[in-house]
Amino acid sequence: xxxxxxxxxxxxxxxxxxxxxxxxxxxxxxxxxxxxxxxxxxxxxxxxxxxxxxxxxxxxxxxxxxxxxxxxxxxxxxxxxxxxxxxxxxxxxxxxxxxxxxxxxxxxxxxxxxxxxxxxxxxxxxxxxxxxxxxxxxxxxxxxxxxxxxxxxxxxxxxxxxxxxxxxxxxxxxxxxxxxxxxxxxxxxxxxxxxxxxxxxxxxxxxxxxxxxxxxxxxxxxxxxxxxxxxxxxxxxxxxxxxxxxxxxxxxxxxxxxxxxxxxxxxxxxxxxxxxxxxxxxxxx
Numbered sequence: 001x002x003x004x005x006x007x008x009x010x011x012x013x014x015x016x017x018x019x020x021x022x023x024x025x026x027x028x029x030x031x032x033x034x035x036x037x038x039x040x041x042x043x044x045x046x047x048x049x050x051x052x053x054x055x056x057x058x059x060x061x062x063x064x065x066x067x068x069x070x071x072x073x074x075x076x077x078x079x080x081x082x083x084x085x086x087x088x089x090x091x092x093x094x095x096x097x098x099x100x101x102x103x104x105x106x107x108x109x110x111x112x113x114x115x116x117x118x119x120x121x122x123x124x125x126x127x128x129x130x131x132x133x134x135x136x137x138x139x140x141x142x143x144x145x146x147x148x149x150x151x152x153x154x155x156x157x158x159x160x161x162x163x164x165x166x167x168x169x170x171x172x173x174x175x176x177x178x179x180x181x182x183x184x185x186x187x188x189x190x191x192x193x194x195x196x197x198x199x200x201x202x203x204x205x206x207x208x209x210x211x212x213x214x215x216x217x218x219x220x221x222x223x224x225x226x227x228x229x230x231x232x233x234x235x236x237x238x239x240x241x242x243x244x245x246x247x248x249x250x251x252x253x254x255x256x257x258x259x260x261x262x263x264x265x266x267x268x269x270x271x272x273x274x275x276x277x278x279x280x281x282x283x284x285x
Contacts, residue, residue, distance in 0.1 A: 001026055001082050001182070001275075003053065009182075010034040010051035012042040016135035016157030018088060022180040023055045026084035026277075037132070043072040046185060054078065054183040060088070061177040063111055065228055070242065073183070073271060074230075080198055080272025082182035090116055090152045090170040093138050093163040098147040100166045105129060107137040108152035116152060116170040138163045179277065196225070196276040197245040197254070201265040202232065209264070210241065216260040217245065220253045242271075249273035 003009070009027065011019035014035050023033055034051045036042045045051035056069045073080075090112055094103060103126065106113070110130040113120075120126060131137045137151035142161045150166060151157075158165050181198075203209040217224055223246035232238040247254045249270075262268050 003027055003031065006032070007053060008032045008034050008051040009053045009055055010036055010042045010045035011055045012036055012039045012057075013133045014135040014139060016138060016154060016160040017133060018086065018154055018178060019055055019057060019180065020135075021154060021156055022057075022084050022086045022178070025086055026055070026082060026180070026182060039068045039072055043076055043078070043183075046078070046183075052184075053081075055084075055180050056183060057178050058083075058181050059179050059226075060111075061175060061179075062115060062173055065242075067230070070228075070230060071233070073181075074200055074240065074269070076183075077186045078183040079186050079270075080181045080274050081184045082274050083179060083196070083277040084182070085177050085179045085277045087174075088115070088171065088176045088178050089154065089168070091155055091158065091165050092119075092150050092167040092170055093141070093153055093158045094150040094166050095142050095145050095147060096162060096164050098150070098164055098166065102147040103150040103166065104148045106150050106152060107131050107141065109134050109137070112152045115172055115176060118172045119167075119170045135160070181272070182274075193275055194248050194250070194273045195246065197247055197249055197273050198242070198271040199245070199258075199268060200240050200242050200271055201261060201268040202238065202240050203265055213241070213261055213264050216257040220257050222247050222254060222257055246276070 009023050009031055011023055013019050020033055023031055036045060042054055045054060057066045058069050059065045105127045107129040108131060112134050113128050134153035135157040138153045138157040139161045141149045141151045142163050203213055225244040225246050228242040229239045232240055
């Protein structure tokens with residue numbers, strides 16, 4: 001996927017974050033990237049004229065959905081125009097000159113720490129410290145020049161900040177993938193070739209509501225790739241359902257199924273119609 005040369009893409013995290021790696025995989029080395037400290041800052045970047053697109057993580061193959069990204073997407077008027085999947089490989093990174101035996105403290109984002117439980121179980125003396133960002137942890141430990149401190153992050157973070165890789169592939173499960181979506185203003189045109197649709201809808205509290213909402217897709221043999229529910233903020237015990245369809249928005253049968261859903265649901269919003277990504281593992285979705 002290519003963007004015009006002057007387009008800027010915002011992401012949550014610092015240089016070297018997995019989001020940056022995903023952006024480069026999707027858009028190429030020449031993309032102009034805008035790192036921002038929080039998901040809220042990233043999702044506001046277009047409105048504040050800091051960026052033209054946003055790349056956001058939406059789900060991990062082990063940890064599940066990135067809830068804050070999902071909620072912010074629904075609260076925004078952004079639309080999905082592309083996606084990319086990367087394999088997450090965690091590395092133990094220390095400051096230059098450090099060795100593995102020096103390390104007593106390991107810092108990283110809590111999700112990264114949680115995905116390396118086997119490593120920590122085999123070394124119970126290591127203290128774990130949660131931080132806001134994997135790449136930012138590398139920057140901090142390199143700047144501190146404290147050989148007792150190390151961080152878990154990507155190889156790219158080590159290269160950017162001059163860290164030394166002490167151990168590779170710390171993740172418990174090598175089948176660790178994160179899916180990112182490229183977001184644009186709602187006025188952005190839909191890509192010409194699409195094979196995936198993401199949408200969100202809300203149903204009335206009546207028996208069989210979800211069954212009848214999904215039945216139009218099953219009847220037409222439209223593959224549902226994911227169904228996810230999330231609470232509606234401000235409406236206790238009300239839920240939204242997120243749906244990924246393996247389908248093109250140009251397909252008349254798909255349009256008919258969506259038309260039936262709109263009649264059954266309290267509200268429906270198409271989050272995007274786009275070309276699906278392929279992971280490095282052909283068996284991963």
